[in-house]
Amino acid sequence: MRVVSSANLTSLTESWLEDLRWCRTRRSNDFMTTDIITRDSGCCFDFRRTDVVTVTPWLAPIVWESTFDPVLMDAIFKPQNLTIAATVFAVGKYVQFLKDFLKTSEQFFFIGFNVHIYVFTDRPNDVPKVQLAPGRKVSVRVVQSSQRWQEISARRMEMVHTLLLELSDSTHFIFCLDVDSKFHGRWGSESLGELVAVVHPGYYGNPRSRFPFERRTKSRAYMAPSDGDFYYCGGAFGGSVDQVLALTQTCSKNYRDDEKEGVEAAWQEESHLNRYFWENKPSKVLSPEYLWQDFKPRNPEIRIIRFSGVIKNYAAIRPNV
Numbered sequence: 001m002r003v004v005s006s007a008n009l010t011s012l013t014e015s016w017l018e019d020l021r022w023c024r025t026r027r028s029n030d031f032m033t034t035d036i037i038t039r040d041s042g043c044c045f046d047f048r049r050t051d052v053v054t055v056t057p058w059l060a061p062i063v064w065e066s067t068f069d070p071v072l073m074d075a076i077f078k079p080q081n082l083t084i085a086a087t088v089f090a091v092g093k094y095v096q097f098l099k100d101f102l103k104t105s106e107q108f109f110f111i112g113f114n115v116h117i118y119v120f121t122d123r124p125n126d127v128p129k130v131q132l133a134p135g136r137k138v139s140v141r142v143v144q145s146s147q148r149w150q151e152i153s154a155r156r157m158e159m160v161h162t163l164l165l166e167l168s169d170s171t172h173f174i175f176c177l178d179v180d181s182k183f184h185g186r187w188g189s190e191s192l193g194e195l196v197a198v199v200h201p202g203y204y205g206n207p208r209s210r211f212p213f214e215r216r217t218k219s220r221a222y223m224a225p226s227d228g229d230f231y232y233c234g235g236a237f238g239g240s241v242d243q244v245l246a247l248t249q250t251c252s253k254n255y256r257d258d259e260k261e262g263v264e265a266a267w268q269e270e271s272h273l274n275r276y277f278w279e280n281k282p283s284k285v286l287s288p289e290y291l292w293q294d295f296k297p298r299n300p301e302i303r304i305i306r307f308s309g310v311i312k313n314y315a316a317i318r319p320n321v
């Protein structure tokens, strides 16, 4: 397994995290290169952002509104006739979230692409019928419920892995999404990449020491105090079929192996996902625009909310507390 944890990268990352926290104090001199590229290319699209960090220390883009041209992105990707899969789990009472999830995906998620949404549920009869545009499809897969929400959430990794083993070459990219959410703005071709992570909306302004990584060495999701780039969310991630196949295989195996030893990571599959992304750097990082939370006031750097978790009464909808 490739583990990138050199002192260099760590110190670079620490200084970059400083940048993220103090990004608003940075001034235009730092961004002269961007000016020059804009002028020389003759591009009239203003993709400068000086208030946020838009590239990782390993040179992966961090996607924020106004860092890309959606028309140009679509002109590149649409002719490739891609199929984008999405997985969403609606087990037990979470089936109530499906209607809004599916309806809003029709308005905002990869419009103009072939889209195949796989709904995993124990209540197939309660899956709402939503009018779909041509080229878009919803399939239902029946799964077992569990008495523990932690298990429902964590087992998604292995079920997505099984699905991916069955998919033919005609599916190119996949996103795995939480169902208790709605789309509010474009989520499209700008998000495509081999391995795609979304920065968790709750922690992006925090220092690394406050990231809720698994800190017990007995778990396979363990992260040392000096480890970590971002804290990524479990509610949205994706990439090419091959890359997500590898990710789900590793995360589900590590979750299972922990389980055999009576260990459950602090945030279940989200903890294993964070460990995976530490060892396997995402090729593209999506800003918290791609998974906001309705209960959070919108911060000024969030110019658009594309996908956001709804406010829910955990006690009323989860099988356990």
Ligand SMILES: CC(=O)N[C@H]1[C@@H](OP(=O)(O)OP(=O)(O)OC[C@H]2O[C@@H](n3ccc(=O)[nH]c3=O)[C@H](O)[C@@H]2O)O[C@H](CO)[C@H](O)[C@@H]1O
Binding pocket: 088, 089, 090, 091, 092, 093, 094, 149, 152, 153, 154, 177, 178, 179, 180, 200, 233, 234, 235, 236, 267, 268, 269, 270, 291, 309, 317, 318, 319
């Ligand atoms: C914003 C974000 O990143 N959310 C993550 C977070 O909390 P959340 O509080 O958003 O977790 P959650 O209650 O939405 O559960 C995660 C997902 O599991 C499914 N589900 C859960 C319970 C249930 O009874 N039925 C059901 O179908 C459903 O798709 C749901 O969206 O922590 C979870 C725990 O590990 C997952 O990592 C979530 O992805």
Ligand SMILES: [Mn+2]
Binding pocket: 178, 179, 180, 235, 309
């Ligand atoms: Mn959720």
